[in-house]
Every structure is written in structure tokens, then in C-alpha cells.
Amino acid sequence: MSKIMGLSGNEAVAHAMRQINPDVAAVYPITPQTELMHQFAEFHSDGLVDTELVLVESEHSAMSATVGAAAAGARAMTATSANGLALMWEIVYIASSLRLPIVMPVVNRALSGPINIHCDHSDTMGARDSGWIQIFSENGQEAYDNAVMAVKISENKTILLPTMVTLDGFILSHTLERVEILEDNEVKKFIGEYHPETSLLDVDKPSTYGALDLQDYYFEHKRQQFEAMGNVLPVIEQVSKEYGKLSGRDYGLIEKYRVDDAERVIILMGSSVGTAKDTVDDLRNAGEKVGLIKIRVYRPFPYNALREALKHVKALAVLDRAISFGTFGGPVFTDVRAMLFGNGVSLPMMNYIYGLGGRDIDKAQIRLAFDSLKDVVKTGKVKKEVNFLGLRD
Amino acid sequence: MANLIEVRWHGRGGQGAKTAAMLLAEAAIEEGKHGQAFPEYGPERTGAPVRGYTRISDEQIRIHSAIQNPNVVIVLDQTLLDTIDVTEGTTSESVLIFNTSLTKDQIRKKLKNSDRKIYILNANQIAQEEIGRPIPNTVMLGALMKATGLMQMDTLLNGLTKKFKHKFSQQVIDKNIKAVKRAYEEVESE
Structure with a gap:
């Protein structure tokens, strides 16, 4: 008990x-x-x-x-x-x-x-x-x-x-x-x-x-x-x-949340996942086909599970709570993109760096990430790969 | 989550805003609900303005962002009204509960959004009389129960007993319980 x-x-x-x-x-x-x-x-x-x-x-x-x-x-x-x-x-x-x-x-x-x-x-x-x-x-x-x-x-x-x-x-x-x-x-x-x-x-x-x-x-x-x-x-x-x-709690390597018929998906890790789940529910209630994937096991990187989960997705945003200087985006973004590219999957991807130094991440910010993917679904193109959420201009 | 209640506590370091925020969530969990509580971490000094937060729901609480639009605001120190907008983020549905020796009209004049529903209680006085120290935090929980009906009084008092029994004697716990019950009776609304 x-x-x-x-x-x-x-x-x-x-x-x-x-x-x-x-x-x-x-x-x-x-x-x-x-x-x-x-x-x-x-x-x-x-x-x-x-x-x-x-x-x-x-x-x-x-x-x-x-x-x-x-x-x-x-x-x-x-x-x-x-x-x-x-x-x-x-x-x-x-x-x-x-x-x-x-x-x-x-x-x-x-x-x-x-x-x-x-x-x-x-x-x-x-x-x-x-x-x-x-x-x-x-x-x-x-x-x-x-x-x-x-x-x-x-x-x-x-x-x-x-x-x-x-x-x-x-x-x-x-x-x-x-x-x-x-x-x-x-x-x-x-x-x-x-x-x-x-x-x-x-x-x-x-x-x-x-x-x-x-x-x-x-x-x-x-x-x-x-x-x-x-x-x-x-x-x-x-x-x-x-x-x-x-x-009664079987977690696996990743958790898919409302991903199965989703067109727009975000990937993230840690405590912001719960906030993002609530955001997905809000958007789903408004008829939007969105979902999220939580990476639980980051090392080793769950390549196969992620690739399988992303098969049908039209636009993807990876949210990183860390910054990597002098590369092509945050660490999770870089891993996900390398994994997809190496397998011939052409999925337009955006990267959002968020929450550094404890900056609060709320539903409005996550909604922004989902909203920005609408245009990506339409055009198949990403205007700017690395972006920031909740940051002063 | 329609049944989610979000509470923001304003106090000064030493008044127990964090303890009260945590205690409320623990009591809710004890009652079979879901609860979440967290302090706002800034400079931790006696007398400095501090905030605590509590979420209570019948369903799992997944959200981990700050509370921006509290349903309930509890102010443990009336002098905060001169420097802080305690109505920040509140809506016309929000309830504000004050530990104060002022009247409702005097309080209302100090509020940026003066149309909110307010409750007042002289929790310092009750704490002084019942517990022997002007620590208002647990006393205000009694006022909160009256203002919101958030949970059964018995549940709250059980939670309080459980939390305090490692630190305090039964005598001190009994005094706290009496103070909470008095707060429930004496809090004044519109």
C-alpha cells in the first residue's frame, strides 16, 4: 500500500x-x-x-x-x-x-x-x-x-x-x-x-x-x-x-501527450511539461491539432521512440531550458534535429530557448510557440530557427 | 481545470506566509484533494515583503508556472498596502482577506482596484490573545475557510495538528486551534 x-x-x-x-x-x-x-x-x-x-x-x-x-x-x-x-x-x-x-x-x-x-x-x-x-x-x-x-x-x-x-x-x-x-x-x-x-x-x-x-x-x-x-x-x-x-506508474522513455493526430508538436523536458499539457488541452478545446512529447530519458537519447512518435507531424518546436553558444540552437534541439536528419525525415523545426535562470514559463508563452508553428505547417518553411520565449527585446 | 483555486499570500518575513501556504496545500492533500504550494524566493529577511502561493484542485495539478490571477489574496500585514499593489492580477471575482486593525472603508481606500470583495479580521489581536504571540498566519486560515468554504474546518485543523505536532506541545496546538476557530467566527465580510 x-x-x-x-x-x-x-x-x-x-x-x-x-x-x-x-x-x-x-x-x-x-x-x-x-x-x-x-x-x-x-x-x-x-x-x-x-x-x-x-x-x-x-x-x-x-x-x-x-x-x-x-x-x-x-x-x-x-x-x-x-x-x-x-x-x-x-x-x-x-x-x-x-x-x-x-x-x-x-x-x-x-x-x-x-x-x-x-x-x-x-x-x-x-x-x-x-x-x-x-x-x-x-x-x-x-x-x-x-x-x-x-x-x-x-x-x-x-x-x-x-x-x-x-x-x-x-x-x-x-x-x-x-x-x-x-x-x-x-x-x-x-x-x-x-x-x-x-x-x-x-x-x-x-x-x-x-x-x-x-x-x-x-x-x-x-x-x-x-x-x-x-x-x-x-x-x-x-x-x-x-x-x-x-x-501503477509506467513511464517509458518518452511521454506522448495528445500526439497521435497532432499536426503541430512541441518537445520539452522537466517541470514545464505540466504547464504545456494544460496549454495543449486549452488549444485542443479550441479545435487545434496540437500535442507534446516529454523526453524523460535524455541520455542515452531515445532516438527510435522519438522518431516513431514524430512520423506524422507537420511542424515541430523544441523547447530548451539551456543555451548552447556557438552551435545551431539548444542541446535538445540539436539532438532532435541530428536524429531526424540522419534518418532522412524532413520535418520543419523551430527551437525556443526559455526559462533561463528561473524565468517563469507560463501557458501564454507555450501558446506562442504553438501559434508560430501554424505558419510553418502552411509554408513548410521556418523563418528563424533559434528563438526565445519570455525574453525582453 | 474549472475547480482550481489559486491563493496568493502576502506577508513580511517572519509572519509565516510560506508556512501557511504549505499548510493549506498539505491539509487539502490530506482531504484527498490535490495541492501545490511554493514560496517566492527573494531576499529572505525578517520584515521584508514575501509572497507564498497555494493551488488546490480536485484533479491533478500539472501546471508549474507562477500564479498570475489569484482567486484569493491573503494579506498578513496591513503596512504592505502602502507599498505593494496586493490586488495585482486579481479579477472582479477575486476575494481579498486582510489581517488588519483598520476598517473595510479604510482598507478599500488603499487598494488600487477598490471594487474587490474584501474580508477583514484582526488576526494579530486574536493570535496575541490566544497564542500569546502576534503571528497571524494560521489564524488567517480560519478566515480563509469562512470566506471560501475551501475545505472542512476539521480537515484543516487535523492538518494543522499533524504539521505542528513535531515542533510544538499539545498545549500550543490547542491554542492555535482555538485561534483558528475564533477567526472563522469573527471574520467580517461586506
Whole structure:
């Protein structure tokens, strides 16, 4: 039996961590993540988890301690935001290349400067090539569900890669919502015990982690990471189905919302998806054929699922909550366009950058994006590819 | 979502606008409804103007944008009326509830949109008399229930008890409950 609670996104993920009960958690504060580990540390103080809590002196140390613990054979977690993730950087790559199934909630926040503590996706976007799985959350419920599923995905023997579970800073992390929490023993049973095949502390079966690996084998190891990433999507679909049976919530890789007969579609991720669903309903009620696709799993990128969903669409807008300088638009736009172009699909596409630094995104802005696609449907042409929503001229 | 109610709380840092916004949503969730609450993050200083927001609905609340057109505005501090337009974004359907020692006419003169439906309550006085401190936030929840019938009083009081029991003694909780009940009785409308 699940339990319904009013929780902030941070609290919801802290409950997931309590139920996951990791062997080790490295803790370092950064807004807006602080409350998450604060809550988890309270669970620890109350004796509700067996976790070894490591209070470190920086995010670089947080990721290092997590890597060390995971290499030693522990189920290890940490959490961060923005500049904290940036400070972890070199160890973030080491975690994935050592094939350590760490799960790390990242509370999305803009990277400074100028100094800003509010939501956008620029922090995790920078880590999109780091070899981590990245799963985005629409609301507090999904953040909780994703955190639980991530353990099972990362630890799958064909994968052994770390996962970032993201939730939008403040908009989700500090917003109280209705969240359904599974029973503790349901989560325990779902994720199972963690028994790595190799670990530093397994003295009967010695292994080496982090060895020097120059021209001779570095390349082959990168190839192995590439192959492991290739195994991820079917495993996520499988884990998602199992989780669906347990919780009633089966998410998959992407979510299609009123897409089947839609002519105009937008693609987006994170907390703005819910606002966009309400906008789609408003426009549908006015007889407009619109829909949206939510990307849940951003890394690895769900090529096939997206391509299939877009087959019949006449005009597409991709909404990016991050900016990429010196390219052809935001990161999601670039990925989607590369995917379509590589498959010979000629679909006129627009890119909208929105919500940077916590700028509010409302239904009126999303409606603007849909409206601008009308002309694209008519002419088959895009006048200007990269555009901005909710920005002063 | 026809049954969506959006509430905006105005207060000053320390008056509990955020706590009240959260408590209201939690009580709604407790009652089986959907609730969402979030503060507006700015400089967090005692005395600085702050806002809190609550959404309540019978259906899932998917929207995550700011509340622009609140159905209900609750003002915890009458001195805010001299510097802030608390009617911003309200419509002729909106309800405004004030914690104040002023009269309705005096309040109305300070409002930019003076035709709104208003309720007044001296919540500071009630809080001082019942709880012993002039903290108006929970008291105003009683006024809100009377003005909107948003949920059952019992549900609200259960939610309040649940939220406070980790922090406060039963005696303090009982005082709060008494203050909320008095607010429900004493709030004045047109």
C-alpha cells in the first residue's frame, strides 16, 4: 500500500533515498539541493537508515567519496546542483569510466555567472557527454519514482553506469505537491540487494580500479562505455514496466501527450511539461491539432521512440531550458534535429530557448510557440530557427 | 481545470506566509484533494515583503508556472498596502482577506482596484490573545475557510495538528486551534 503525502520535490527524493538506504552517502550543501540532503541527514539522525554519512568539504570531495565507496563495493549516492556539479567535473567522468552504478539526484539550477540560484538545465546539459544516464522529472512524484528506478537501472549487469536523476530547482525542489510513496519494503524488494561482481574490498577476487590506461587500452575501455550506454534504453523500458506493475506508474522513455493526430508538436523536458499539457488541452478545446512529447530519458537519447512518435507531424518546436553558444540552437534541439536528419525525415523545426535562470514559463508563452508553428505547417518553411520565449527585446 | 483555486499570500518575513501556504496545500492533500504550494524566493529577511502561493484542485495539478490571477489574496500585514499593489492580477471575482486593525472603508481606500470583495479580521489581536504571540498566519486560515468554504474546518485543523505536532506541545496546538476557530467566527465580510 502506498502512502499519499504532501512533500516538496527535495523531500520526495529524500524519502526515495531513505527507502533505497544506500550504504554510503556523501553530503555537501548547495542551493537548491541543500534541503534534500538535510532531510536525508535527519532520517539518518533518526536512525531510519543504515547509511554511512560522509560529510565532505566540497563537491569535488563528495563525488570522490562516492566513487571511492562505490569502487569498494558499496551502494553509494550523493546529490548536488549547478556549480556543485561543475566542481565535481573531473570525478563525474571517472565515476562513469570506472563503471560505478552511482545514483545522484541533481536539482537543476543555472550555472553562474551572472550569479543565479534558480532553475535551468545548463548544469546537467554540460554533463550530457560524461557517460552518465540522465533522467528528467516533470514533478515531485516523478523525481521520487525516477530515483527509485535509477538504482535498478544503474546496477543492471549489462549497464553498470551512473545515473543523474534531475528535478527542476525551486519549481520542483521547493514546491510542495501530492506525492505517493511506496512502502519501504516494496522499494527494498524492487531494487534488491547490491552485490557487485568485483570490488576493491573483495580480497578473494582482487581487482584494480582507476589504473593508468594509456594508448594501449584506454580506447577499448571507451568503446565498452559506448556499448554499455547502448544497452540502457531497453533496460529502462523493462524497469519502467516492472515499476509500473508495482506503483501503477509506467513511464517509458518518452511521454506522448495528445500526439497521435497532432499536426503541430512541441518537445520539452522537466517541470514545464505540466504547464504545456494544460496549454495543449486549452488549444485542443479550441479545435487545434496540437500535442507534446516529454523526453524523460535524455541520455542515452531515445532516438527510435522519438522518431516513431514524430512520423506524422507537420511542424515541430523544441523547447530548451539551456543555451548552447556557438552551435545551431539548444542541446535538445540539436539532438532532435541530428536524429531526424540522419534518418532522412524532413520535418520543419523551430527551437525556443526559455526559462533561463528561473524565468517563469507560463501557458501564454507555450501558446506562442504553438501559434508560430501554424505558419510553418502552411509554408513548410521556418523563418528563424533559434528563438526565445519570455525574453525582453 | 474549472475547480482550481489559486491563493496568493502576502506577508513580511517572519509572519509565516510560506508556512501557511504549505499548510493549506498539505491539509487539502490530506482531504484527498490535490495541492501545490511554493514560496517566492527573494531576499529572505525578517520584515521584508514575501509572497507564498497555494493551488488546490480536485484533479491533478500539472501546471508549474507562477500564479498570475489569484482567486484569493491573503494579506498578513496591513503596512504592505502602502507599498505593494496586493490586488495585482486579481479579477472582479477575486476575494481579498486582510489581517488588519483598520476598517473595510479604510482598507478599500488603499487598494488600487477598490471594487474587490474584501474580508477583514484582526488576526494579530486574536493570535496575541490566544497564542500569546502576534503571528497571524494560521489564524488567517480560519478566515480563509469562512470566506471560501475551501475545505472542512476539521480537515484543516487535523492538518494543522499533524504539521505542528513535531515542533510544538499539545498545549500550543490547542491554542492555535482555538485561534483558528475564533477567526472563522469573527471574520467580517461586506
